[in-house]
Amino acid sequence: MIELIKAAVTHKTFGTGKIKEVENGHVVIEFGASDSGEPTEKKFVYPDAFKKFLKINDPAIAEQVDSLIKIKDVEEDKRRELEEHEKREKRVAHIKALEESKKKLPAKTKAKKTNTRQNIAFKLNYCDGGAPEQIGFNGVCSDATIRYNIEKEKRVWCGSKECLCSQYLNGDIDRTALDDSLVDGSGCYESQLLKSWKVMAGGDGDGKTRKIKSARRNSLAVLTTRLPNTKEAERIIFGVFLIDDVLEGNDRESGYVSTQSTNKITLTLEEAKNMQFWNYHANATGKVSAKWGSGLFRYMDDTQAVALLQDLMKIKQDTPEAQLAKDLLESYCRNNHIELSTVSQ
Numbered sequence: 148m149i150e151l152i153k154a155a156v157t158h159k160t161f162g163t164g165k166i167k168e169v170e171n172g173h174v175v176i177e178f179g180a181s182d183s184g185e186p187t188e189k190k191f192v193y194p195d196a197f198k199k200f201l202k203i204n205d206p207a208i209a210e211q212v213d214s215l216i217k218i219k220d221v222e223e224d225k226r227r228e229l230e231e232h233e234k235r236e237k238r239v240a241h242i243k244a245l246e247e248s249k250k251k252l253p254a255k256t257k258a259k260k261t262n263t264r265q266n267i268a269f270k271l272n273y274c275d276g277g278a279p280e281q282i283g284f285n286g287v288c289s290d291a292t293i294r295y296n297i298e299k300e301k302r303v304w305c306g307s308k309e310c311l312c313s314q315y316l317n318g319d320i321d322r323t324a325l326d327d328s329l330v331d332g333s334g335c336y337e338s339q340l341l342k343s344w345k346v347m348a349g350g351d352g353d354g355k356t357r358k359i360k361s362a363r364r365n366s367l368a369v370l371t372t373r374l375p376n377t378k379e380a381e382r383i384i385f386g387v388f389l390i391d392d393v394l395e396g397n398d399r400e401s402g403y404v405s406t407q408s409t410n411k412i413t414l415t416l417e418e419a420k421n422m423q424f425w426n427y428h429a430n431a432t433g434k435v436s437a438k439w440g441s442g443l444f445r446y447m448d449d450t451q452a453v454a455l456l457q458d459l460m461k462i463k464q465d466t467p468e469a470q471l472a473k474d475l476l477e478s479y480c481r482n483n484h485i486e487l488s489t490v491s492q
Contacts, residue, residue, distance in 0.1 A: 149211045155204040161189060163204075169193055176201075194219065235426050264483070265361040265446040267390075267404060268369035268428065269346045270382075270439055272302050274337040282385050282416050284340040284370075287326050288312065295375050304335060311335075341413060344388060345405035346370065348396055349443035358395050359402035359444070365482040366390045367452045368404050371424045380437035384422040386413040387459065389479060410478050412471055418462050427455045449485055 151166045156176060158164065164178035167188065174193040177186040191201065194216050203209040273296070276286025288296070293312045296305040306313050311334060315325045328334040336347060346368060348357040362368070370386040373379065388411035396402030414422060425437045428447055439445070447455075456476040463472035480487055 149208065149215065151208065151212075154208050157202045157204060158189075159200055161187070164189075231426070263361065264363040264366060265448060266367040266369065266452045267359065267362040267444050268371055268424065268447055269444050270442075271340070271346075271370060271372045272296055272300075272305060272335075272337055273372045273374060274335075274340070276338045277341070278416075281341070281413060282419060284337055284385070285342055287329060287334060287338050290322075292375065340370070341386065343405070344407070344411055345403055347443075348402040350401055356396055356398060356401040357443070358397070359393060359404060360395060361446055362390060362393055362404050364390055364393060365479070366393075366404075367447070367456070367479055368406070369424070369447065369452075369455065378437070379439060380423075380425055382424040382437070382439070383419040384414065384424055384427075384455070385419045386411070387455070387475070388412070389475070389482070409471075410475055412459070412463070412468060412475055414459075414462070421462060422455075422458065426458075427451045449483065452479065453485065453487065 151169050151174070154166045156164055156166060158176070158178070161176075161178045164176045167175045167177050169175075172193055173190050174196065175188055175190050177188055180186055194212050197203065197209075197212050198216060203212055271284070273283070273292065274286075274288050275283040275292045276288050277283055278289075293305070293316055296302045297313060297316055304310055308314075311320065311325050311328050314320045315322065325334075329338060332339070336343070336345070340346065348359050350356050366389070368388050368390050369384055371382050371384050373382050388406045389408065390404045390406060391408050391410075392405045394400070394403050428445065428451060453476070456472075456479060460469075460472040460476055463469050479485070
């Protein structure tokens with residue numbers, strides 16, 4: 148057992164003090180006298196407070212507390228991993244149950260079910276333009292990201308002759324000309340995504356347009372990407388919005404979805420790392436395998452969308468966007484006539 152009583156500590160704000168007691172996951176510390184002449188007592192979470200705010204002056208005791216913190220962190224990581232695994236397994240089971248129920252429908256019922264409303268998730272090339280103030284997707288990429296997308300990831304558009312980033316990397320234009328491309332709107336749409344809130348369906352490799360057939364007004368659009376040097380299984384969600392404008396597309400023009408409403412929200416980088424796409428989506432076989440394929444978008448059902456929005460609300464609960472996340476979930480359910488009590492997580 149670590150002997151902490153009377154151990155001298157230093158706090159970034161309150162200065163030096165001594166530990167008075169440790170119990171029930173808290174440590175009580177006496178600091179210098181207050182205006183009344185009495186010592187000032189402060190209570191902190193133990194041992195967490197010693198990560199950032201408090202420092203134990205005795206190196207030997209400090210080393211013991213550091214070891215305790217490391218053990219607790221490992222246990223916490225294991226707990227979170229187990230919770231995430233259980234949550235994912237629960238969603239997989241629910242998705243499989245839905246698929247099985249669909250198979251049992253009478254043939255006539257199946258025949259009638261065509262082109263129903265679904266939600267849509269997009270695969271987007273990572274863009275760090277606008278970072279670190281936000282996650283990115285609001286400005287031209289940094290030199291490092293341009294090089295990564297073109298040379299390592301071999302992004303088709305990024306490396307094409309028409310792309311200004313490719314022209315910049317080849318020395319055909321300078322950085323000023325590249326940055327100025329945002330002014331006249333000639334930059335790639337990822338660099339303006341969180342400004343325009345418009346997402347394109349893209350095209351096939353042979354130049355054919357792609358149609359968006361199942362997304363509707365009030366469907367949920369989910370924005371996903373992979374951070375540099377991460378695997379497909381680590382694909383993150385960095386923004387969502389309720390669609391208020393949809394172009395299905397035709398033989399001449401690919402489809403798109405967009406919004407001009409307030410029903411949209413972005414995540415910080417740290418928040419996005421806790422919202423991994425494959426925790427919410429299964430492939431057509433019902434298996435949750437982290438394999439996207441060549442298309443730029445995938446459809447999601449209401450069960451998956453509600454689970455995603457509920458987790459988003461939890462992540463945002465202690466932030467200025469807590470109410471916005473709550474409103475987004477409520478608007479989605481209200482506009483699509485969904486009873487939360489009937490949708491399983």
